[in-house]
Amino acid sequence: MSAAAREYLRQMLRIRRFEERCAELYSAGKIRGFLHLYIGEEAIAAGTLPCLGPGDAVVSTYREHGHALARGLSMRSVMAEMFGKVTGCSRGRGGSMHLFDASRRFYGGNAIVAGGLPLAAGLGLADQLLGRKNVTACFLGDGSVAEGEFHETLNLAALWKLPVLFLCENNRYAMGTALERAQSETNLSKKAAAYRIHSEQVDGMDVFAVAEAVTRAVAAVRAAEGPWFLELLTYRFRAHSMFDPELYRSKAEVQEWLKRDPIPALIAAYGLDPAPFEAEVKAEVDDAVAFADASALEPVDELLWRVTMREVPR
């Protein structure tokens, strides 16, 4: 267990320190556009992604730095993407919200809330029809539950018994709208259950609880039992994006949740020494920033490259 705990700690620290540096670089003007930090929610990425195999697929949201790093995208390629550089995982075309890596079956970073869910159903359908025993892990936020695509996709997935694992990161706010101000039923697992999908609520601040639930879920989905839905209860410590003055929640509420920060909790529970990990992670982040800074931009004459696979007249 303690080997696992150390690996979880290392991964959560990678994500947190990476994002803290991103926030600094945003203020310094090196990173632009929208930047949605995952800080506070790292236990979900760290607990989930190691449960997937290389053939499995991942569909993510616009708060996906943690998912990408835990899936194995190099910190260099993710940081370079933040910088808009050609060495970025999407050649600098996507930025923070659109991280892609086909070689790791990481289908991105979707900036339309719930827009990735139907894609996950389709990826699952392809695996099912082609006889591949893969799982598609589809991250979504609590905000997506209000979208039609959430309901359409859950129904399709259940109806066709698609091998999709829905991972609902419920951080209690859809941008600035609290869950109870947006949903008549705030237990989101019940919505999945209404589609006859096996669903559970999981403590998303406890990396071992996440890993335990995801391990069971992946096994069941891989065994062709149909989709599963995990509602991971979590909290975002930082603002929604870099433009958010946080008028919609109290400091006291944030303070309460900070007591449940998954990183100190794990350190305390297993008596871990974070110092060696901190040093390793700092070196990795420094290297990623140096790499991104030194990288070239995509040449402007490549602007139109791969709008389509066939080069076509305008």
Add this chain to the structure above:
Amino acid sequence: MKTTFRAALREAHREALLKDPRVLLMGEDVGRYGGAYAVSKGLLEEFGPERVRDTPLSESGFVGAGIGAALGGLRPIVEVMTVNFSLLCADQILNNAATLLHMSGGQLNVPVVIRMATGAGRQLAAQHSRSLENWYAHVPGLRVVEPATVEDARGMLWTALQDPDPVLIFENALLYNLEGELAPDAGPVDLDTARVRRPGKDVTLITYGGCLPRALEAAGQLATRGVEAEVIDLRTLRPLDEKTFLQSVRKTKRVVVIDEGWRSGSLAAEVITRIVEGAFYELDAPPARVCSEEVPIPYAREQEQAALPQPAKIVAAVEALVSPHG
């Protein structure tokens, strides 16, 4: 052999399902019902429910699933019953299908084919009578095609399925019963070029889809009055085959574009702009167009017909251009 537009489409689907095990057809009522326009009648019985897949009424869900399935290695044909309903899945078509390849830095191409019926003329009123091809033809990353002959109904699908990018095929619902000759060995056709459907020297009529028969009828009437109209079928609405229509306009020096879309911001506007950009000094008259009237298409037959491009309107537009006193 004589066949119909509908039967030609059905044969194209059969061929695709027979030749490529990665192909599946999915959409509302494509299976047990046989297709809202009976295009897929009999395919469920022949290919089974996995490959001819009825979906719930969830346009965004099943179009997005088709896009995802294409990413996963299948070659889905997704039927959206009509363009009117495609508004419910515009998110998936624009934000995912059209965008993923470029936004992923060239990593993720989306070989999906999305078919939908389009057009008015059957007294179905405003919500079932739209012609929104131009909305999709506006979007980089998509290829947009529209067959107007049985040969294209038979041949466009296979070529679309070989395309590594998303292809939207629009089918004007008035054409499903169109009869025509089809060679027994008719096969795939290109999705790159416009075609001259009737040669002429006095004026060029440029159109596509359901307006092609009306333009040809107008050309026939004009011929009896001594005006030889050249009729061009665009076939592919994005990317446009400028070369073919500019060549014709340079010859005839007069042009009328016929488009069932509304005039403001229409495909006709784009075609005419390109003519002005490419052949301005070779024109003998200002380019003209016949589009739908700018109104939600009404139910009553007389009003509906008055709203749409008709042969008489096309003839009148041409006569205004070629009249020696004009």
